[in-house]
Amino acid sequence: MDDELPSVAGALIRNPVPGDHPRVLAAMDRWWAGSGGKERALVLPRFYFQHFTGGSELVEHDGTVIAFLIGFLSQSRPGESYVHFSGVSPDYRGRGIAQHLYTRFFAYSVxxxxxxxxxxxxxxxxxxxxxxxxxxxxxxxxxxxxxxRPYQPDYDGPGFDRVTFLRRLDDLTA
Ligand SMILES: CC(C)(COP(=O)(O)OP(=O)(O)OC[C@H]1O[C@@H](n2cnc3c(N)ncnc32)[C@H](O)[C@@H]1OP(=O)(O)O)[C@@H](O)C(=O)NCCC(=O)NCCS
Structure with a gap:
């Protein structure tokens, strides 16, 4: 069953399905119109909505996607999970929505x-x-x-410099 998002009345959280893929890409196009929406969409091929749905979640409000988090349990590192991408509609930022989705992903990871x-x-x-x-x-x-901000030059390929983060979950397991 879908869960309610506490900070927005009527907004529901659920795992994504393949049919959500075009809706999320369209949302990203709107959210980042003129500032790389299409490029950002390239980081979300459809397979994430087919094969990585257990830990991923999206939020809908009035039938519109307003936020999502795409993350998964590492196949190669049994103690780790990974958040690939997340986004919140500019109209809904600053209400703790991303924090809420990450907190749920942390709990899923634990x-x-x-x-x-x-x-x-x-x-x-x-x-x-x-x-x-x-x-x-x-x-x-x-x-x-x-x-x-410390970063790793060329981490994702030539010119794709990245900050690499880790979040220990000890505070949630104690
Ligand atoms: C980054 C992003 C996901 C944050 O979403 P959000 O729902 O507005 O974030 P929250 O309201 O949950 O913020 C949680 C905390 O982070 C801080 N924060 C969030 N965005 C921030 C920003 N741009 N600058 C400074 N602090 C920020 C908030 O102030 C809050 O801190 P607080 O608890 O001390 O008040 C959203 O701005 C976004 O979609 N950005 C574009 C895509 C992106 O960069 N995704 C993340 C990497 S994949």
Whole structure:
């Protein structure tokens, strides 16, 4: 059954299904119109909505997607899970929605025996950096720094510099 999102009356949280893929891409196009919506959509191929749905969630309000988190349990590292991408509609930011989705993903990770959550973000994304560190992620030390944010040059390929984060879940397992 869908869960309610506490901060927005009538908004419901559920795992995504393949039919949500075009709706999420369309939402991203709207949210980031003129500032890379199409490019960001490339990070979300349909397979995430087919094969990575157990830990991923989206939020709908009045029939519209307003937020999502795509994450999964690592296949290769039995103690870890990974958040691939998350987004909140600009109209709904600052209400703790992303924090709520991450908190649910942390709980899902703990239930499945994970003790660390990992995530990465572009080195230039100061807002994402503030968000991640604000909810308990730590940036791993890097050989380079931008405005005080350590990052790994060329982490995702030439020119794709990334901050690599980890969030230990000890506070949730104790
Ligand atoms: C980053 C993002 C997901 C945050 O969503 P949100 O629902 O507005 O975040 P929340 O309201 O849950 O914020 C949680 C905390 O992070 C802080 N925070 C969130 N966005 C922030 C920003 N841009 N700058 C500074 N702090 C920020 C909030 O102030 C809050 O801290 P508080 O509890 O001390 O008040 C949203 O801004 C977004 O979709 N950005 C574009 C996509 C992106 O960068 N995704 C993340 C990487 S995949």
């Amino acid at each position: 239930r499945n025996g994970r003790s660390v959550v990992r995530a990465v973000t572009p080195a230039g994304n100061a807002g994402s950096y503030a968000f991640h560190t604000g909810i308990g992620f730590v940036a791993e030390p890097g050989p380079a720094e931008l405005d005080g």
